[in-house]
Amino acid sequence: MGRLLITIRNRIWSAICAWDEFWFKPMAPTTLGVIRILSGLMLLYTHAVWGLGLDAFFGANGWQDPLLIRSQAVSGSTGISFWWYVQPEYYQLVHWCCMALLLMFTIGMMTRVTACAAFIITVSYATRALNANFGLDQINGFLTLYLALAPCGDALSFDAWWARRQARRKGLPVSEPIPRASTRLATRLIQVHLCLLYFFAGVSKLKGEAWWNGDAVWMAVANKEYQSQDLTWLAWHPWVSHLLTHMTVLWEMTFFIAVWNRAWRPLVLAIGIGVHLGIGSCLGLWTFGLIMLVPYLSFISPETMYSVLVWVRAIRPVQVLSPVEANPVETVSWWPQYKHIKFTGWPFAACDRLDINAPRLHLVCDDSNLCGGLLTDLTSAGFHCQTSPDIADLCTALEHHPVDVLLLIAHDEDTSDDIIDFRRILLQMGAATPASVVVLLDGETHDLRHSNAHICLYRQPLFEQLRRSVLLALCERTATEEEADQLRQRAGVVTAPSLNWTNP
Known part of the structure; x- marks a missing residue:
């Protein structure tokens, strides 16, 4: 119970x-x-x-x-x-x-x-x-x-x-x-407004007979008031206009579901681009067709948009000051800028004295279900926990909130790359950084340099192995050998069952 x-x-x-x-x-x-x-x-x-x-x-x-x-x-x-x-x-x-x-x-x-x-x-x-x-x-x-x-x-x-x-x-x-x-x-x-707009546009079309019998697209392209392209050849191929009519209604009414699926999103948006460019070129409604594509950009992440703008030379990459030149609190909080810098000092809030009775742990995990379970077990094990879904969010948090140990969990190749890049910064800084434990669930071993303060685990470790690794990494950040011995003693105590790493 x-x-x-x-x-x-x-x-x-x-x-x-x-x-x-x-x-x-x-x-x-x-x-x-x-x-x-x-x-x-x-x-x-x-x-x-x-x-x-x-x-x-x-x-x-x-x-x-x-x-x-x-x-x-x-x-x-x-x-x-x-x-x-x-x-x-x-x-x-x-x-x-x-x-x-x-x-x-x-x-x-x-x-x-x-x-x-x-x-x-x-x-x-x-x-x-x-x-x-x-x-x-x-x-x-x-x-x-x-x-x-x-x-x-x-x-x-x-x-x-x-x-x-x-x-x-x-x-x-x-x-x-x-x-x-x-x-x-x-x-x-x-994004939500766009989803609602499409859904109710599809529902309203169901009130028109032409959308049920498949004639709606033909009636639009055959209307001389809107006709920019001669598509009257569709009269000899009615199945084409019927298919386009029914697919339009289906796409509009399912847009609000399909667009949130990352695998389907490119296809859903590509269909929308085709629909609105078709409206512009065939019906002459270019202003409407183009403005409908602007909200589509909201589904592009800022990091991707920044990379595209740099690639097309619409902007120049910002030259970020190194921590030697800038106050750590004012450093950039956008991870893509950080990982290309060779730091000469820890760029975030300085780590103060470790309290071994309530170590401050920051968990990076993009799986909300796994994160919730880990938070409960880690808190029960005596850790004071904070969470971030990715390294970019972690960088923002670390600018103002020092931590004692980082627990970085990578589910796939993309998150693994960011976590390994961040671990490389930790290794560069030596004792000035928090301790860390990296868990690579994707099974890739990578060529990671060993460090007692920065431990790597692979596959799906038991929670006990995870807890012990965190405590052992913290031993390297204690002020006295007595505190380190206390942490090693705690690392030998079993306190929690194994952890389910898979999504329910």
């Missing part, structure tokens, strides 16, 4: 940790910076088009006079729009002020302010000209809303460039943007 309660508690705790990590794990802003730039460019284009007919769109005697809009409003509300309060003689002045703010948002100038302004501007234009409001304006609206919640100007922006320039002038260290929880939150909101 006791083990059942522990299992239930671990499962609940793992679920809570997974939920928190999904929404709030700190994230670098590189991807949001790219989304901000592309969204800003589309905003500049669409609002320039609005500007071609300000009187026609917003004037009292235009295409959509106030009486018409109010008669169409739901519950008597016409929505948020400053255009209700602007006099016709000031239309041009207000419009160009809005264009200036959108340009500042695009280049990332005063981004915290201009991101909020971009959302207000987008909503104001769209809700005042209600009958000219299409899918493009709705996508612009939700992108600007979520970008306003995050520090999207911390990367690829004038603000970031200016901060680096001022730091260099003052002789201060230059670092990459700090990963923040708000960046992850905004990214997830974009």
Whole structure:
């Protein structure tokens, strides 16, 4: 009964940790910076088009006079729009002020302010000209809303460039943007909103007979008002349009499930790219087709986006100061920058005196179920524990929180490479670093240099072997031989059963 309660508690705790990590794990802003730039460019284009007919769109005697809009409003509300309060003689002045703010948002100038302004501007234009409001304006609206919640100007922006320039002038260290929880939150909101958008688009299609009998795609490409490419040859091959029609509905209604599977995600997004580029090229709706691809970027990790930008030479790699030149607290917290540096000193918070009765242990493990079980057993064994899902998150934590021992668990080749690179830094620094135990579950042995303070375990060790290895590694970080003897004595005591390393 006791083990059942522990299992239930671990499962609940793992679920809570997974939920928190999904929404709030700190994230670098590189991807949001790219989304901000592309969204800003589309905003500049669409609002320039609005500007071609300000009187026609917003004037009292235009295409959509106030009486018409109010008669169409739901519950008597016409929505948020400053255009209700602007006099016709000031239309041009207000419009160009809005264009200036959108340009500042695009280049990332005063981004915290201009991101909020971009959302207000987008909503104001769209809700005042209600009958000219299409899918493009709705996508612009939700992108600007979520970008306003995050520090999207911390990367690829004038603000970031200016901060680096001022730091260099003052002789201060230059670092990459700090990963923040708000960046992850905004990214997830974009992803979830996109999933909901596709799902309800698919559900709404089920109300149309043409989507049931397979004629919907044919009716779209045969419509002269939208026809950019002559696809009337499909009339001789009706099975093609029928297949495309049914596959479109299936893809939209399953997008919110399939896109979260890492194996399926490239295929799901590739289909979406094909769909929206097809809408642009065949139906002439290029602005809608392109803006729908911008949220897709939210599924690209900041590390991958950074590598792509460097590869296409859109940015230059930031030269990171070594710990000799920079204060350790101000060093870069982005792991890809760390692992290429040959350190001359421990770049994180200095390790203070070890308390052998409650050693501080930091666990790195990307399996939430395994992590929950380990936390319970390690805490029961007398360790004061913290966790990180990967080395990048560990680097951020170590900048401010010293630890006595690191327990690094690698499930696959990618995590093994990062952990081995980090272990190489530990070996370079000697006694200045925490002790460590590396567990390589992928079975690869690697060519790892032995050290009593940095132990390697392979395959699936029993918890007792794991606990003993941690204590023996800590022996090398004690202040006295007496403390080391006490740890060796504890290492010989069996306290916990074997551990299940596989996912349930």
